[in-house]
Amino acid sequence: MSYQAEYIWIDGTEPTHELRSKTRIIADGKKPVIWGFDGSSTNQATGHFSDCVLIPVWTCKDPLRGPKDILVMCEVLNADMTPHPTNTRHAAALAAKKYASFEPMFGIEQEYTFFQDGRPYGWPEVGYPAPQGPYYCGVGGSKMPGRDIVEAHTLACIEAGISIEGTNAEVMMGQWEFQLGVLDTLAIADQLWVARWLLKRIAEEFDVEVSFDAKPIKGDWNGAGAHTNFSTKQMRATGGWDAIIAGCEAIGTRVKEHIAGYGYGIEERLTGAHETAHYTKFSYGVSDRGSSIRIPGGVAREKKGYLEDRRPNANMDPYVVTRLMVETVCGAAAAKAGAKRAPAKKAAVKKTVAKKAPVRKAVVTK
Secondary structure: OOEEEEEEEEOOOOOOOOEEEEEEEEOOOOOOOOEEEEHHHOOOOEOOEOEEEEEEEEEEEOOOOOOOOEEEEEEEEOOOOOEOOOOOHHHHHHHHHHOHHHOOEEEEEEEEEEEEOOEEOOOOOOOOOOOOOOOOOOOOHHHOOOHHHHHHHHHHHHHHOOOEEEEEEOOOOOEEEEEEEEEOHHHHHHHHHHHHHHHHHHHHOOOOEEEOOOOOOOOOOOOOEEEEEEEOHHHHOOOOHHHHHHHHHHHOOOHHHHHHOOOOOHHHHOOOOOOOOOOOOOOEEEOOOOOOEEEOHHHHHHOOOOEEEOOOEOOOOHHHHHHHHHHHHHHHHHHHHHHHHOOOOOOOOOOOOOOOOOOOOOOOOO
């Protein structure tokens, strides 16, 4: 009997790419194959040359359909089989391969906001709910709208085999979070995109929209981030504290590049308020949620573990963020290790060879 494969990919919408998907019916015993789509309808091609290619890169069980159905995360290629400009996974794969010996691992805390009828889910039609305070990890009454969607999404992720680690209500009413990890560079990004797709798809059933906007409501309300926890095998090893500090220092040398890759609207979210550091400044500290990078208190006690970059937005592309982290931290560590291994060059000694004076024959005068 045939089964359904839902092909999922990232489109070319600006300033933040969106998810697209479509269903292919595959004969029993066959695997997902290369497919295509109309790129002119997804901001990825023009009408006169619209073919784009879908390459399956990761699959999991589809928890919303039958027991044989699957979800298929895809990369987008041009018609000539080169990576499409919107294909950020390709560069992440190159970085992962280059620095594989460091064994980089990630955990991502994905915040998001439910919306309905143009306002956060559960908010009054006129005015605002009570100020922030009772919603974070809250329970009871009408102040926790969306829990039924969260529960359905959590079970769907578990059934699909996605490495979901937990969920919680966030600081603003209608805002929630789920955590994924601990996974390698590509796995964390593949699974996060599929988990986002599942969240949006399940919210459809409740007539609710999912927003990953960095600052969904202007004013004195928390924004939405995707705090990114990162480690290498050197950080996780006994005595890894020095590697953690070195990682923080390395990230501090590429602040503008990271900020540019951490999602649209970051200037509105990273203001220095609402548990953020200002986007123009860089800092790191132990248990400090007002710093750019937080080193958890437990990590400081054990002198090993990981660091948490608190700057990525909820709407960030995980392929971009993981690539930047790997290139920056592992690249700096590799360069330092290479410098230590390189033999010291001996100072060049310039030898001067004295030229012999020409021998003159005596002239005999007779």
